[in-house]
Amino acid sequence: MSYTSRIVGKAAPLQIENLDTDQIMPKQFLRGIDKSGLKEGLLYNLRFDSQGTPRSDFVLNQEAYSDATIIISGANFGCGSSREHAVWGMLQYGIRAIVAPSFGEIFYSNAMNNRLLLVTVPETTIGQLIADASQPLAEPFDIDIETQRLRTHSLDLPFEIIPRHRRMLLEGLDSIGLSLTxxxxxxxxxxxxxxxxxxxxxxxxxxxxxxx
Known part of the structure; x- marks a missing residue:
């Protein structure tokens, strides 16, 4: 695994509260015995209609956000069942960080242990972050893990991360790798x-x- 000190990239605004893991990774994509193919299942019912046609109004289907690596979303992101596939799907799709006011507890542990960075920010800042993300031609979002700062073209916010998860991200370790140290x-x-x-x-x- 590689060293990660900063995540710099385009952020996609996904202003949905209580987005649960069943929505993030629907049950029909859990049939495999490995982690393959989960990219296709990510947010499937939001990305596609009942005929399997991409929804043009969904943010990740829009050309301006085709290369987004960060998601800005509402409170209680990742609530619901404990399926780790939701995290694996995010990573396979190319998402490296999610910013929200709060996260489902199990999802938070699954994400951070797989090195998908979750950044918790005050509820009062989400509106401005969504506004910044809604300007895809503006400066990219910059998440500095070493200094624990989230920067956009209009905001500079501190965020907390427990030392264990910070070390895993900075040193490129998963849970087993951290234990072996x-x-x-x-x-x-x-x-x-x-x-x-x-x-x-x-x-x-x-x-x-x-x-x-």
Missing amino acids: YQEDISAFARSHWAEQPWLRDVAKEVYGRLN
């Missing part, structure tokens, strides 16, 4: 644990061997 501490704890309580080591294996 503590390998020496984990190994030292294991050695100490078995030294103090040797009778517990491989106890399940020993019992299984006796039973068989």
Whole structure:
């Protein structure tokens, strides 16, 4: 995974509150056993009509936003079921950050653990962010992860991110990679644990061997 300190790009205004994961990734796209093909399912019922024809009035179908990498949306984004496919679909589509006043709790964890940046901003700023995003020819949005600032042509906002997620983004780590950075501490704890309580080591294996 690559180092990411800033996300600079076009933002698409998607002013919908309580956009749930069923809408982000409809159930018919969950049938596969891997992560492939989720780009096509992203926001499918908003992007396409019942005949599968793209809706010309939907922001991501408009040429001006065809290369958007950031979404500006309403409160409680990603509420609903825990499907991680919603996050994978966003990433496959090319979305790297979502800005909203609040997020569904499970969606937030899924997103940040997959390095899809979620930026929480005050409710009072969303109107201006939507207005800025509605000017696709204006300066791109600039999300600086190191300094924790979101900048547009009219705003400069601070945002919070917990140190663990910030480190994952800056160092290009997923959850497993982050855990492995503590390998020496984990190994030292294991050695100490078995030294103090040797009778517990491989106890399940020993019992299984006796039973068989």
